Amino acid sequence: MTIFNDLANSRAAADEIDAIAAAYPLLSISREPVGTGPFQLVNFRPGQNLEYTRNEQYHFGTPAIEEMFLPIITDEVAAASAIQGGTVDWKYSLTADAFAQLENDPNVKFAEYPDFGYFGLQFNLRDGKLFADKNLRQAVAYCAQKEDIVNVATEGQGVPIYADIPPASWAYNPEVEQYGFDVEQGRALIEEAGWTEGADGVYEKDGQRLATEVLVRSGKPDRIAFMQLLSDELNSNCGFDMSIREVEFGTVLVPMLSWPHMQQGKTGNELEKQFDAYFGGWGTGFDPDPYALWHSSQCTTADQADTYNYICFQNDRADELIQEGLAELDQDARAEIYQEFEAILAEDLPYLFAWSDVAREALRTSISTTEGDLQLNSPQWHWELHNLTNTAAE
Template structure:
């Protein structure tokens, strides 16, 4: 029989030659490739024992490509003039989710308060500090490189403390003796659950807390284990894992999700996916519900032509940025490292902003 693991069948620009277990994979040019014979005649993928060894092989010229570059390694080799780096955003996002369940009495049911939090935050600076430059600020779950990302119209909430206070006071809150707003005996204060073991997330929340306090809002955070986060999100009415003794639903929590290349926010943000006592673990844990957004999400699922789908999802993203059910924080930057000798004959040259920089494999070059 044919074992496709060691004798694969394909029609790409390179032919499989050999697999030496634990040592390397070897490929040679497919000169009969329908888009033309590759410029590179051989490819060799060695198995390397550690990230450090792989980086050293790249730096000394033994290897030409190191995908999925570790952040600490990048910091060590980023200034090497013999290297260049492909940089792109991970298809995922992190953000501060606001509880919008009408029955929850959660603090941020009022859109004015959600927007006030956003206006208090210098997002680009906060992301840069929290991630040590390894994250990029985002304003939608749709990746900026996507065909569905809006070219204009997204609300980005540049830092404006005056606007933040104006929104808070428009909703009837007044400043208390400690500088924190209050209304009907309730403080504009909460504690947010965040998963432990991810220091950049805690740093972001600490920086957020410092900035919103200047606007009269008190947002603290508490690190909790993964099991506690799952229990909070999967068990209705989603009691705050940061303050379990109170037994109240969370006001906000910090977390994230991976997204697909093709936008489909139905499970995340369609009102039919709001969690309930009968369906406690749907993905719309926060119960974001907007009929106009629902209609756009539904239209996106039954529309085939990409330009029209782009228009639909761009409208969706703009509407959502005004509702602000989630204060999007950042997406992680991912990097591949290349020797400067690697190039391409493709129109426009080698793209250094996409994980598929090598897509036209037959046009890759390596002049050593």
């Protein structure tokens, strides 16, 4: 057995890797890719468009459409106008403004479905932190009309959620705890945790006001609006003084989400304390495996500063279910496992789960399929791309 452990040889190998990396963009593979899909790239005009022709030997059958063009349009308004004008037949991922521009056009239809990502108010669960007390997490849920807040903040683009797996997923559990709006119950939980109402209406305990500041990513109007509305209701309904501060993601939030999770002060020059809560989101995939976000082993520490369970959620039964889900191959059985896991999260409230976006795509009404109706309420509506047809091109 030979072990490669020579520094000079290692450096030579590294130099060769760097040379290959530098040459890679110049290789034809980036402009003449080889694949097995339903369409083949025949022309790429950088900054302008891509042109495809159908793959006559496609293993699921010859595609119904002969040619496909992908224009490169970076402006959303211009892209929506192209749909209206008929020069573009399908626009993937619509902004709210583009949707408003197109929604009344009789020649346009929409694919609409819950996205796989989600947003929520994420509570730091470590001992000694404000929201380590489950009563306070539950009080936040009871003291605000979350569904109404989501609708206003997202301009109708968000679907309220109550656990980590969004409605788009095959593992979604629609029957978890939802904590309906109940100010009386919210106040009772706060008082059960030892807080008493102060002269100004804000609860107090041991000389400390029931107050916290939540950082929100700047430039995200839906997130900012949600937290503003939530904090207003917590203040007015339940004597919970929650304020928000808009901050930059790269310079403030990214460092805060790494151990030891110190929150930057308002002047930006000092680190005040470990954060109490943060409003943010996650993009998830088709497989709902929650290991990275929720398994106890992924709780951040000095030895693993950048794992994703930075709120340090720890639950023995949840860990067991996560492991069972990873080991199970049958999708129906996995769904049952993950639905029990969702029920644990929904009841324990490590996040105030807020919403999952409604994803929208615009299509000309000429787009159809050889296999019947398009299932436009599913994110997989176009997965049989070879069966799509376009009567406008006939």
